[in-house]
Amino acid sequence: QQQVKQSPQSLIVQKGGISIINCAYENTAFDYFPWYQQFPGKGPALLIAIRPDVSEKKEGRFTISFNKSAKQFSLHIMDSQPGDSATYFCAASMGWTGANNLFFGTGTRLTVIP
Amino acid sequence: SAVISQKPSRDICQRGTSLTIQCQVDSQVTMMFWYRQQPGQSLTLIATANQGSEATYESGFVIDKFPISRPNLTFSTLTVSNMSPEDSSIYLCSVNLADTQYFGPGTRLTVL
Numbered sequence: 001q002q003q004v005k006q007s008p009q010s011l012i013v014q015k016g017g018i019s020i021i022n023c024a025y026e027n028t029a030f031d032y033f034p035w036y037q038q039f040p041g042k043g044p045a046l047l048i049a050i051r052p053d054v055s056e057k058k059e060g061r062f063t064i065s066f067n068k069s070a071k072q073f074s075l076h077i078m079d080s081q082p083g084d085s086a087t088y089f090c091a092a093s094m095g096w097t098g099a100n101n102l103f104f105g106t107g108t109r110l111t112v113i114p
Numbered sequence: 115s116a117v118i119s120q121k122p123s124r125d126i127c128q129r130g131t132s133l134t135i136q137c138q139v140d141s142q143v144t145m146m147f148w149y150r151q152q153p154g155q156s157l158t159l160i161a162t163a164n165q166g167s168e169a170t171y172e173s174g175f176v177i178d179k180f181p182i183s184r185p186n187l188t189f190s191t192l193t194v195s196n197m198s199p200e201d202s203s204i205y206l207c208s209v210n211l212a213d214t215q216y217f218g219p220g221t222r223l224t225v226l
Contacts, residue, residue: 042219042220043118044157044206046215046216101159101172104158105156107154
């Protein structure tokens with residue numbers, strides 16, 4: 001059973017546009033929600049993470065929006081660039097330390113068209 | 115941050131053989147993780163390896179199939195034993211450092 005559900009599976013965005021990727025979870029014990037970016041042939045790299053005590057976190061062009069009551073969180077990439085073309089994974093775990101089992105979504109392949 | 119290297123980067127193996135994947139990290143870390151990423155799919159945790167203790171395996175993964183060694187704080191190995199085509203995946207090493215999980219580049223395994 002997929003603990004974290006992610007959509008869409010693939011996304012094509014024009015350069016300068018906004019990319020939005022959504023995730024949903026069921027386990028209310030999750031309290032750490034990171035997003036990872038993976039380029040072909042590379043391992044996932046942490047992009048941004050949020051705890052459920054805040055509704056939004058922004059780092060540069062990347063923003064996580066978190067809706068605790070709906071058990072949903074999303075990644076927004078503003079001013080999307082061709083260099084953002086990668087696969088994005090949301091994840092969740094029980095424990096902010098990052099030392100616990102990360103449950104990953106199924107991934108979203110983002111393509112930014114110049 | 116942590117710099118993680120894995121060997122081999124890729125391999126093609128015959129059914130019934132075993133492959134040992136090495137993971138080296140540039141910092142001393144207590145916890146190391148091994149994940150599997152099947153083609154076009156998500157990452158699934160295989161086991162957690164702490165130095166000086168037995169690895170802890172997740173549901174669906176057993177030590178006889180995926181034995182793990184953790185001889186020191188910067189190194190670990192994962193062996194994929196008695197391989198079948200269903201074991202074809204990318205195997206990723208991960209470490210926890212400063213409350214963040216970092217991933218290695220992965221080992222792409224193809225079993226014929």
